[in-house]
Amino acid sequence: MCKSDPVTLFQLGISLSGVHMKAFNLYTLTRVRDSVNFSMLAQALSGRTWHKAFSAHETASLCALVDGLVPLLSEKGEEWVRFLDGFYFSYTIEHISKEFDLLKLSADADCVLNIELKSESIEEDRIRKQLEQNRYYLSHIARTILSYTYVMETDTLYFLNDHGYLGVSSFEDLVSALQRPVLQTFVEENIQEWFRAQDYLISPVANPEKLLTGRYFLTNQQADFRRQILELLTGDGQTADYPAYTGDNDIKPKQEGKEKSADDPSCADDSDTKPGQEEKEPENGGPAVTPVISLTGSAGTGKTLLLFDLAIALSKKKKVLFLHGGPLREGHRIIDQRLHKVTVLSGTESADTIPEVSAGTEYSSAQAARAPQTCKTIKKGTSPECDFLQEKNIREFQYILVDEANRFMSGTLENLLVRSAEFGIPCIFSYDPHSILGQIPPMEDAEAVIARHETLRLELSGNIRINRPIFSFLRTLFHQKDRAGHVNYDCIDVLYAGNRREEKLLTDYYLKKGYILLNGSRGRGILRSEDLISREYDRVLMVLDHRFYYDESLHLCADGTRGAAIAPLYEGLSRAREKLCLLVVDNPELFSQILAIREL
Template sequence: MRSINLNSYVDAFKTLNQEQFKRYLDYFGIQVKKQESADICVFVNEMLGKGVFSNQLSNFFVSYSIPQISKEFDLLRFGDNYTLNIEIKHSSSEERIAKQLTQNNYYLKTLDTPVVIYAYVVQTHNVFTLDENEHLKKTTLEELVAAINDQQHKKIDNISALFKPSVYLVSPLNSTEKFMAGSYFLNGNQSEVRTDIIKMFAENSVPFIAIEGKPGTGKTLLTYDIAKYYIDLGWNVCLFHCGYLAEGHEILRDKHSWNISPIKDIYHVLEQPITYDLIIVDETQRIYTEQLETIIKYVTDNKMKCIFSYDPEQVISFSESKRNTVGKIEQLTHKKYKLSEKIRTNKEIASFITNLFNKNKSNPNIEYKNIHLQYFDCSNSLRHYLEQLNEDGWEVINYTTSSFYKLTYDQYQVGTRNAHLVIGQEFDKVAAVINQHFYYDDLGFLWARSEPGAPPYRLDKMLYQILTRARQEIAIVVYKNKPMLEACLKILGK
């Protein structure tokens, strides 16, 4: 996307025909509706009438959206002394303006430059800003003019390089206190689903809700946000996690009094003399059939509400793959929502994982700057390297091993995290080993052989679970597997 001079924007809108104007905006990567362009013209003309010169209207980005977040800014400009954001509203309530300016300020202040933010209402010519306590206050056109004139603005060639989507993503399990403090925002897709679920429950339309989402779509954040909403309303919410409880779960339970339990405790929990309003099951794809049937019967008998949150691909064992969990949920009187926008995993990581598990889905247009590759043929050297990664702040996630037999990958695994213990969590930098058991079939799909004594967990599914925990960077360490090294090099364009 390119920045534009707002005076030029106005002249083009006034003098070019519709097709020419569209092509002109396409050059800058700007997509706006006709009314929005008309509103920008009203604003710019008012600024020109107040003494702002054309050269002071340069370097503005119009209708910029942060990649993967769906957060859009009407007018945005960067400067050495502060970042300037101006929202143009045709008409709006003060409540909606306050909400938008607060959200914008949240996203912009991560750039480590002071933020100056305004809203201009076209119909009334009113101007609003945030005070030092981030409360909305009405201000003057003269103050807005001064903000434009006083900014030491600069040209930015790649605006998206300034924003890392993962910086704005709060995990209920890894950033638990920020989550509980409400220091996060849902993206457009999440907000729409949340609003609709609350409406469905208020109308008592269906007892069961299903939320399906692939890694990086914000499924966990949305699920826990909904739980938090109803807990704050005073509902008695029971949340089951289909796996081991992480530290974040324990904080929610012990410090914030959430009723949250591992699914293995289901029978003990449901036997308690407590009347629940809502049961939420997270990572439902891993639930046992009898556990699922118990919850369905309990919800039906007690005329409660229930939310199942899951990703059908995030299974680890052969038995989990064979269960028809999603099919059983589909047969219920329910409403299903499918999250589609990836917000945690950046496009580079998502593309690499897709290509790794399916050789037919290569993307030669992506430069993999955040995928790192190493090869080892000695287990001792590999273990020392993984220990170094651990010391350098990487999450080295192991394959879940056997409690009874010594396996080949026990020789080099470090730390305590394994594929089962990180379910539902996310980390900035993740390291994983692709060992000698991995191979591609004739159709180009990635598989892994099981070794004698290994538990009934699929290595390929555990690798998928491990890699999809990453938000920013992945380190692939290939061990004793030259074909896999070749495949990784090919993906990376080497």
């Protein structure tokens, strides 16, 4: 009998509403001044399929902006209203919750006008940082970016130039921007086609250069958790606004073939504080409690990015040990070499670096076995899993960060926690308690060990890697009762092969279309769950054969279990970012059940 908790598999809280929007004229919207009717009219004009309630302050600030423009625009001729055409109001990029108050894109999107609205006065530094962040997102599509912020309370316009200088602007200047010839034709609908979350959301291991040069941003939730963690560990929640590298000189230039050494002066701790001394004494005079933080979340919620961001921030003044619960990849090696005070180690039996797999190829776990050993351990002669627990080694660090923590043996975690507490070294453990892999006893044991020691638990709840149709499809695939209603599944193919010959023809066809085959019959693309950690692919192809079926509670099972076959299936499918293909082989009943999801 196969059992599973249907809630904990995909408990991410993502809205599956569409984001198709139309541009509209701001003058038409601002003729309505009460927030209720304003919200209803905004929905009608924008073509949103869901209702968004705007507050009285949001309504008033947009109306005040337009009121300030009208007298100047009306001097431009009888057709002045057209200069307020083409705006998207309160647009949010999918997956990453990045919102823009007002956007206007030229027809080729080469020029963008961005206006942010504030009802009350705020610090100019906050205005500058928001506009700079907006420019980062917009720079992926436009060469010319016009960045303004309007503050209703003071009736003030600010403008951020191309060199990052923020200054007070004027309504006359904004009117000139609105009159630019390039903005007289504009993107009228489907703005979402210009913004791909994949362009902004990085995998730090797959894109180490972007991590190391700060070309990434955190979601609001990630940034909030970052602040809480740094406040707890350092007393300063604002320790280096992310990206954490900004203004830091602890990132090495590109170097080939050079590894860190414990004798490297650049790795020396420049603080006089020893492990444990940075902790505050408790008010009651009792023993200090060493922080143990659990950072949890399902696949694709951005745990690893946040953990590496924290490692960089903490390494500004202290040395950080970053332990990974699987084999190391080339990206780990690069990060390990380039960060002065961050040491990246594998906590598994092998310190091999796993090679990348390119589109249009089959994955094979044999590739991992052939990989060269490029990442060091601190002390030679012992396995990495035991090595980092040596007293001499662990005391070199002031912080320990553990990624994929529930893949460690429970005994190893217990020893690590005891040692870190003994020397006053705070730990952060990142893992996925919601995936079906959590049903495997060794992982449940590891999570229980962490839970017994944790002093703070934070859960990331928004999936930022998997696109929403794929997320919805996977949720229903693993439990047919967990349905999200009507979703457009155009990015998902469900195919059938009656025998292995047909399977090979179809898999070869999809490989030529740029898909990655992650599993199959006769050993094609055989994978191990641990080999897929920190990986992601644009297009994924996976095979389900006669072993798979739905039990009486409509949970997907294989060979009567939820482990050996289901776990790597989930790991593989959750790697897909853009497109997914499921090929069912010689299992007509399963095919009809899965196809029914596709046709919902």
